[in-house]
Amino acid sequence: MGDTASEDVSNTLRILVATDCHLGYMEKDEIRRNDSFRAFEEICSIAEQKQVDFLLLGGDLFHENKPSRTSLVKAIEIFRRYCLNDRPVQFQVVSDQTVNFANSFGHVNYEDPHFNVGLPVFSIHGNHDDPAGVDNLSAIDILSSCNLVNYFGKMALGGSGVGEIAIYPILIRKGSTSVALYGLGNIRDERLNRMFQTPHAVQWMRPEAHEGCQVSDWFNILVLHQNRLKANPKNAINEHFLPRFLDFIVWGHEHECLIDPQEVSGMGFHITQPGSSVATSLIEGESKPKHVLLLEIKGNQYRPTKIPLLSVRPFAYAEVILKDEQDIDPNDQDSVLQHLDKMVASLIEKSTKTAEGRPETQLPLVRIKVDYSGFTTINPQRFGQKYVGKVANPQDILIFSKSAKRDSKVKF
Amino acid sequence: MGDTASEDVSNTLRILVATDCHLGYMEKDEIRRNDSFRAFEEICSIAEQKQVDFLLLGGDLFHENKPSRTSLVKAIEIFRRYCLNDRPVQFQVVSDQTVNFANSFGHVNYEDPHFNVGLPVFSIHGNHDDPAGVDNLSAIDILSSCNLVNYFGKMALGGSGVGEIAIYPILIRKGSTSVALYGLGNIRDERLNRMFQTPHAVQWMRPEAHEGCQVSDWFNILVLHQNRLKANPKNAINEHFLPRFLDFIVWGHEHECLIDPQEVSGMGFHITQPGSSVATSLIEGESKPKHVLLLEIKGNQYRPTKIPLLSVRPFAYAEVILKDEQDIDPNDQDSVLQHLDKMVASLIEKSTKTAEGRPETQLPLVRIKVDYSGFTTINPQRFGQKYVGKVANPQDILIFSKSAKRDSKVKF
Ligand SMILES: [Mn+2]
Numbered sequence: 001m002g003d004t005a006s007e008d009v010s011n012t013l014r015i016l017v018a019t020d021c022h023l024g025y026m027e028k029d030e031i032r033r034n035d036s037f038r039a040f041e042e043i044c045s046i047a048e049q050k051q052v053d054f055l056l057l058g059g060d061l062f063h064e065n066k067p068s069r070t071s072l073v074k075a076i077e078i079f080r081r082y083c084l085n086d087r088p089v090q091f092q093v094v095s096d097q098t099v100n101f102a103n104s105f106g107h108v109n110y111e112d113p114h115f116n117v118g119l120p121v122f123s124i125h126g127n128h129d130d131p132a133g134v135d136n137l138s139a140i141d142i143l144s145s146c147n148l149v150n151y152f153g154k155m156a157l158g159g160s161g162v163g164e165i166a167i168y169p170i171l172i173r174k175g176s177t178s179v180a181l182y183g184l185g186n187i188r189d190e191r192l193n194r195m196f197q198t199p200h201a202v203q204w205m206r207p208e209a210h211e212g213c214q215v216s217d218w219f220n221i222l223v224l225h226q227n228r229l230k231a232n233p234k235n236a237i238n239e240h241f242l243p244r245f246l247d248f249i250v251w252g253h254e255h256e257c258l259i260d261p262q263e264v265s266g267m268g269f270h271i272t273q274p275g276s277s278v279a280t281s282l283i284e285g286e287s288k289p290k291h292v293l294l295l296e297i298k299g300n301q302y303r304p305t306k307i308p309l310l311s312v313r314p315f316a317y318a319e320v321i322l323k324d325e326q327d328i329d330p331n332d333q334d335s336v337l338q339h340l341d342k343m344v345a346s347l348i349e350k351s352t353k354t355a356e357g358r359p360e361t362q363l364p365l366v367r368i369k370v371d372y373s374g375f376t377t378i379n380p381q382r383f384g385q386k387y388v389g390k391v392a393n394p395q396d397i398l399i400f401s402k403s404a405k406r407d408s409k410v411k412f
Numbered sequence: 413m414g415d416t417a418s419e420d421v422s423n424t425l426r427i428l429v430a431t432d433c434h435l436g437y438m439e440k441d442e443i444r445r446n447d448s449f450r451a452f453e454e455i456c457s458i459a460e461q462k463q464v465d466f467l468l469l470g471g472d473l474f475h476e477n478k479p480s481r482t483s484l485v486k487a488i489e490i491f492r493r494y495c496l497n498d499r500p501v502q503f504q505v506v507s508d509q510t511v512n513f514a515n516s517f518g519h520v521n522y523e524d525p526h527f528n529v530g531l532p533v534f535s536i537h538g539n540h541d542d543p544a545g546v547d548n549l550s551a552i553d554i555l556s557s558c559n560l561v562n563y564f565g566k567m568a569l570g571g572s573g574v575g576e577i578a579i580y581p582i583l584i585r586k587g588s589t590s591v592a593l594y595g596l597g598n599i600r601d602e603r604l605n606r607m608f609q610t611p612h613a614v615q616w617m618r619p620e621a622h623e624g625c626q627v628s629d630w631f632n633i634l635v636l637h638q639n640r641l642k643a644n645p646k647n648a649i650n651e652h653f654l655p656r657f658l659d660f661i662v663w664g665h666e667h668e669c670l671i672d673p674q675e676v677s678g679m680g681f682h683i684t685q686p687g688s689s690v691a692t693s694l695i696e697g698e699s700k701p702k703h704v705l706l707l708e709i710k711g712n713q714y715r716p717t718k719i720p721l722l723s724v725r726p727f728a729y730a731e732v733i734l735k736d737e738q739d740i741d742p743n744d745q746d747s748v749l750q751h752l753d754k755m756v757a758s759l760i761e762k763s764t765k766t767a768e769g770r771p772e773t774q775l776p777l778v779r780i781k782v783d784y785s786g787f788t789t790i791n792p793q794r795f796g797q798k799y800v801g802k803v804a805n806p807q808d809i810l811i812f813s814k815s816a817k818r819d820s821k822v823k824f
């Protein structure tokens with residue numbers, strides 16, 4: 001085979017990877033209500049510009065497992081605008097689609113003859129949009145019933161004992177490239193932990209060898225949505241539990257953007273942690289620039305390209321330990337306020353610089369974590385009043401802690 | 413023009429009319445949870461069999477204005493199965509579609525190039541699925557955003573005073589037949605009453621005359637969802653408030669099936685009241701057989717054909733005034749129980765006969781309204797225990813009232 005440019009294109013599967021879009025987050029906040037939708041729309045427009053084969057989402061697409069009418073309508077509108085078009089889909093799903101997509105239609109959305117799907121989306125659920133109720137439905141099932149999303153990775157957890165799951169990959173072919181896409185929607189970490197430690201409780205189904213295609217020819221991707229690193233290992237998934245045949249892992253749920261694929265020593269796979277597209281907690285990890293990943297796979301090779309999200313509201317974060325600051329007098333609250341005001345000013349300035357050249361000007365999020373050991377706290381609402389109209393979150397710029405060492409426990 | 417059969421077909425607009433489907437009604441009841449969906453699916457299958465041009469719904473499509481995930485998914489699945497197909501749509505919407513359909517796409521659903529709509533559905537909202545919240549969205553907006561329903565008749569009610577509304581018809585042409593379809597989604601009766609009594613508060617927009625088409629050539633239909641007849645006239649809409657240019661009115665909200673069009677004296681129009689497709693209150697009106705209406709319009713003529721719904725759960729209703737019954741002794745509760753048991757048996761038998769020849773056997777709904785003047789009441793739950801597995805509503809077969817004259821007040 002010659003290695004011409006056009007062969008390259010027809011044999012390269014191009015995936016845009018994003019996660020934790022949290023549609024509907026802060027939908028009642030007058031300033032921030034549209035943030036999640038704006039970022040998601042940017043993700044879709046990147047998928048369009050880059051002409052990817054599909055968009056892959058790692059869970060927490062919706063912030064609530066019962067999204068409001070507004071969130072559903074806005075989400076459906078975005079999917080409809082970006083996913084339905086005349087672009088031909090240039091890959092095939094060759095696995096048993098009724099197994100991959102456990103809805104009442106049982107096929108990948110672009111094969112439905114009554115819809116023009118040009119940008120397929122594949123998504124697992126997270127802990128925010130987890131399936132629940134008598135019918136075990138997720139908010140993503142609503143999008144799946146509309147034929148706008150290919151929802152996969154939903155497991156029927158047996159009742160008694162640890163339970164057993166079998167993970168059947170979506171088998172994707174584009175030219176000479178074969179990708180097995182494994183999805184594992186969020187399961188409570190403790191439970192999944194126990195399952196991983198119980199022999200045969202988690203079965204990874206491998207594609208069968210065919211003529212001209214060996215099992216090792218498949219490039220194996222896993223998308224999951226779990227805690228990754230935690231003080232308490234019972235409450236997180238150890239990367240070493242995952243099988244070594246995997247090549248690439250998309251780790252959802254962790255909101256910090258650590259998108260450059262990291263190798264896991266001794267395991268033979270790399271992990272990307274795209275992070276959320278909207279900051280749902282004002283912690284340091286979320287203040288880092290947000291990205292999505294363009295993943296191009298040809299044969300057993302892949303090329304990751306990170307793409308910054310430019311529509312995300314700027315967020316500047318700082319920490320201060322009051323007793324370490326020389327210009328502060330513990331007996332003079334004004335000196336504390338002056339110091340904090342200076343910090344806010346510099347954070348606003350920093351965020352303005354970050355946002356330079358962006359199409360839209362947005363009020364920044366500003367957060368200062370204040371270690372007030374030896375001091376009294378300040379009322380954060382009162383402190384924020386003068387920043388109304390200057391920052392997006394005047395009511396909670398300041399957060400007080402006693403020990404600078406402790407991280408607050410947050411549910412992503 | 414000759415009047416051949418094929419010309420007849422190409423000039424006749426055929427509409428299936430139904431209302432108050434209350435999707436999701438009793439969704440937590442193990443026996444009745446699927447009733448609303450079964451009936452709605454039957455309505456859709458009638459639309460398919462009769463090859464109508466479209467399905468017209470008169471509000472309360474959903475029972476809740478925040479439908480559960482299950483209700484949304486089930487509803488979307490039914491719409492998707494029946495509305496998306498390759499049948500050509502044989503009428504045109506010639507009015508300004510951005511005015512008729514106030515969503516962000518602004519066109520009738522079958523004109524969207526990315527969907528194969530073969531059975532268009534037009535629906536107003538009722539009081540159960542009324543628009544609410546900051547964005548004034550109805551549950552029907554979710555179906556509209558999926559392009560499965562053409563939601564019309566949503567009015568922006570001004571803030572101060574009575575308010576003003578302008579009702580723009582959907583102008584529909586099929587061959588030589590022209591239909592102006594006016595929609596008025598539910599507005600609080602008291603408010604709409606005041607509007608009707610305020611000059612110019614309600615503006616009925618008429619189609620403009622064109623060459624070859626006079627204003628009087630349009631056949632004018634109104635769909636509304638309001639109380640029709642009530643003891644308190646402030647709390648219902650007087651038919652005489654409606655303009656005389658109307659030809660035909662579809663009255664939603666009233667659950668009793670009075671589907672044969674009735675002429676309103678002096679007004680020149682007829683009213684059909686299709687009634688609900690699922691009984692949401694066990695009153696006499698709801699025990700009558702449920703129907704939908706096939707409305708065929710050619711020029712200024714129409715032909716109504718009522719079609720029974722055969723999937724509706726049988727419901728038998730009776731009333732008894734204990735003191736008028738000779739086999740009952742007020743001092744002997746057993747004689748009361750025996751009498752009521754006999755009545756239940758006969759209602760079950762009656763419902764069995766009603767359901768003869770139907771494809772599916774269903775437990776019937778049974779209701780006896782008991783005037784117990786001069787007697788003590790019986791615990792309805794205890795009374796119903798022996799009917800578990802025999803009727804669908806063992807817990808509330810009996811309802812007690814003191815005055816046989818009074819009707820209970822129910823919100824449809
Ligand atoms: Mn999560």
Ligand SMILES: [Mn+2]
Nearest residue numbers: 020060253412
């Ligand atoms: Mn998350």
Ligand SMILES: [Mn+2]
Nearest residue numbers: 538539665824
């Ligand atoms: Mn109603």
Ligand SMILES: [Mn+2]
Nearest residue numbers: 432472665824
């Ligand atoms: Mn109703």
